[in-house]
Amino acid sequence: MNNKIILLHLPIMNYIQKDFINEEGGYNPSLGIMALGTYLELNGYEPIVIDMCYERMKVRELIEKIQGIDPLFIGISVYTENFNQAIKLTQQLKSNIKGIKIALGGPHPTLQPMECIEKDTVDFVIMREGESIILELAEAIRTGERLIKYEDIRGLVFKRGGRSIKNKYKHFISDLDLLPIIKRELADAARYGGYINISTSRGCPGRCIYCSATTLSGASYRVRSEYSIYLEMLLIKNIWSEKLFKIYIVDDTFTAIPERLNNFMDLIERFDFKINWQCESRIDVMNELLLERMHKSGCIAVQYGIESGSQEVLDKLRKGINLDRAIEIIDATYKNNIIPCLSFMLGHYCDTKETMWQTAYLIKQLFEKYKAEIAVSYNTPFPGTFQYIKSKELGMNILTNSYEKYTLLDPIVETKNFTVDDQREVFYFCSKYVGHYDAIEKQMGGWTYVS
Amino acid sequence: MLADKRVVIRAKSSLSFAGEIKKYTNDSKGILLKPSERSEIKIWFPMDEIECIIYPNGEVKKGEELVW
Numbered sequence: 459m460n461n462k463i464i465l466l467h468l469p470i471m472n473y474i475q476k477d478f479i480n481e482e483g484g485y486n487p488s489l490g491i492m493a494l495g496t497y498l499e500l501n502g503y504e505p506i507v508i509d510m511c512y513e514r515m516k517v518r519e520l521i522e523k524i525q526g527i528d529p530l531f532i533g534i535s536v537y538t539e540n541f542n543q544a545i546k547l548t549q550q551l552k553s554n555i556k557g558i559k560i561a562l563g564g565p566h567p568t569l570q571p572m573e574c575i576e577k578d579t580v581d582f583v584i585m586r587e588g589e590s591i592i593l594e595l596a597e598a599i600r601t602g603e604r605l606i607k608y609e610d611i612r613g614l615v616f617k618r619g620g621r622s623i624k625n626k627y628k629h630f631i632s633d634l635d636l637l638p639i640i641k642r643e644l645a646d647a648a649r650y651g652g653y654i655n656i657s658t659s660r661g662c663p664g665r666c667i668y669c670s671a672t673t674l675s676g677a678s679y680r681v682r683s684e685y686s687i688y689l690e691m692l693l694i695k696n697i698w699s700e701k702l703f704k705i706y707i708v709d710d711t712f713t714a715i716p717e718r719l720n721n722f723m724d725l726i727e728r729f730d731f732k733i734n735w736q737c738e739s740r741i742d743v744m745n746e747l748l749l750e751r752m753h754k755s756g757c758i759a760v761q762y763g764i765e766s767g768s769q770e771v772l773d774k775l776r777k778g779i780n781l782d783r784a785i786e787i788i789d790a791t792y793k794n795n796i797i798p799c800l801s802f803m804l805g806h807y808c809d810t811k812e813t814m815w816q817t818a819y820l821i822k823q824l825f826e827k828y829k830a831e832i833a834v835s836y837n838t839p840f841p842g843t844f845q846y847i848k849s850k851e852l853g854m855n856i857l858t859n860s861y862e863k864y865t866l867l868d869p870i871v872e873t874k875n876f877t878v879d880d881q882r883e884v885f886y887f888c889s890k891y892v893g894h895y896d897a898i899e900k901q902m903g904g905w906t907y908v909s
Numbered sequence: 910m911l912a913d914k915r916v917v918i919r920a921k922s923s924l925s926f927a928g929e930i931k932k933y934t935n936d937s938k939g940i941l942l943k944p945s946e947r948s949e950i951k952i953w954f955p956m957d958e959i960e961c962i963i964y965p966n967g968e969v970k971k972g973e974e975l976v977w
Binding site for chain 1: 966
C-alpha cells in the first residue's frame with residue numbers, strides 16, 4: 459500500500475496571502491501541517507504538504523494531483539471560517555477519487571468534532587495535538603486495522619457501522635523536546651518571505667475568557683527547553699541565512715518563564731549568535747531589565763495583547779493586566795529599540811460604546827507616541843469555546859451561524875450595550891492606525907539582513 | 910511499502926512511534942526502534958519510558974509483560 463499521505467492547508471480570509479509576500483511581510487506555511495508531516499516522515503511515511511493558501515490551484519488541478527499520488531489518506535487542517543469550504547472540498551474529493559479516506563484536524567475539528575464527523579464525506583476527525591494520532595491512524599489504515607483498531611486510538615473520532623464514535627482525548631505531550639524539529643522544506647518554506655515561524659510551547663498560562671487557547675491546548679502550559687529552541691534557530695539560520703530577516707516566535711507568551719528566557723539569551727550571548735527575532739508576550743510577565751537584555755540578544759519586536767482601553771473591561775475578561783503598567787512596559791519596549799506590536803479587540807461582552815472609544819483613543823495615543831504596530835479585530839466567540847457556550851449568560855447575541863463570517867474582521871456579536879454598527883464605527887476610526895507593516899523596516903533604518 | 914513487522918511504541922510522554930524493533934537488550938533495559946526504511950535514524954526507548962508496545966498482530970504488551 460502507498461505510504462504517501464497528503465496534508466492540505468486551505469485558504470483563510472484573515473491571512474496575508476501569496477500576493478502580499480515580500481521580504482518582511484507575507485506569511486508562513488502552517489506550522490501544524492508541517493509538524494505532522496515531519497512526524498510522519500520520521501516514522502517512515504511520505505508526507506506531501508499542499509498549502510492551498512499559496513498554491514491557489516483550482517480544485518480540478520488538486521484532484522488530478524491527488525489522483526496521481528494515490529495517497530493512503532488525506533489530512534485537512536480546518537479553521538472555523540473555512541469549515542464549509544473544507545466540507546465542499548471533501549465532497550468533490552470523494553466523488554472524484556474512489557475510496558479516498560479523509561481526516562480533518564486543526565482548531566475547528568478540535569472544538570467541534572461531532573459536527574465534523576457527521577458530514578458524510580469525512581471519515582476521521584483528529585482532536586487536539588495530532589502527531590501521534592495521525593501516525594496511529596496511518597498504521598491502522600495501512601494494516602487494515604490488524605495492528606491497531608480505530609477504537610484504540612485516543613484523540614480519534616471515526617465512523618463504524620453507520621455510527622459516529624468519539625474516543626477519549628489523548629493526554630497532552632508531556633515533553634515537547636521529544637518532538638522532531640519541523641522540516642520546513644516539506645512546504646518549501648523558503649518561497650514565502652523573509653521570516654520563519656517557530657513554536658516553543660503549547661498552551662498558554664493565561665486564562666482570558668475570550669481566548670480559545672485553553673480549549674484547544676488544555677489548561678497545561680508546556681514548553682521546550684532553551685537548548686531545543688536555540689538548536690532550531692541555528693538550523694534555520696544555517697539553511698536560510700541569506701534570505702532570513704527574522705524568526706517569529708509564535709507562542710502566545712514566549713516570556714512566561716523568565717528563567718527559560720534568560721537561559722535562552724545566555725546561549726545567544728555565549729555563542730555570539732546573530733539573529734533577529736520577534737515574540738509575543740504579556741504585560742504581566744515583562745519588565746524593563748528583560749527588555750534591555752532582549753534587545754541585546756536580537757529581539758526586534760514584541761507583540762502584546764492589550765485588548766481594551768478600559769481597565770474595567772480588562773478586569774472582567776480576567777486579562778490580568780493593569781493599563782498604567784501596560785503603558786510603562788510599552789514605553790520601555792520602545793526605549794529599548796524594540797518595536798511594540800499591540801493587539802486590541804472590539805465587542806467584548808462587557809464593552810459599551812464608551813469603552814470601545816476608550817480603546818480607540820488608546821490606540822491613537824500609542825500609535826502616535828510609539829509608532830506601534832497595531833492590530834484590531836472584532837471579538838469572535840468561536841463554536842466550542844467558553845464565550846460561545848456561555849454567550850447567553852454573558853449577554854451576547856451571536857448574529858450569525860455562517861462560519862464564513864468568523865474571520866475576526868466581521869462583527870458577529872451584539873449586546874444591549876452596543877450594535878454591529880457601533881463596532882464598525884470604532885473600527886473605522888482605528889483602521890488608520892492599523893496594519894503599518896513597514897514600521898519595523900522604517901524604524902530599523904532599512905533592511906538589516908542577518909548574515 | 911512499509912514492512913509488515915512494524916510495531917507501535919506508545920511512550921509515557923504521550924508520543925507514539927512506529928517502526929521495526931532492531932535491538933532488545935536486557936542489560937540496558939530498552940528498545941532500539943528503526944522507524945523508517947528511508948533513513949538510518951534509530952530511536953532508543955529506555956524501558957521505563959515505554960507505556961506499551963503494539964505488535965503487528967495487534968497484541969499489546971505493557972508493564973511486566975515487556976520483560977524478555
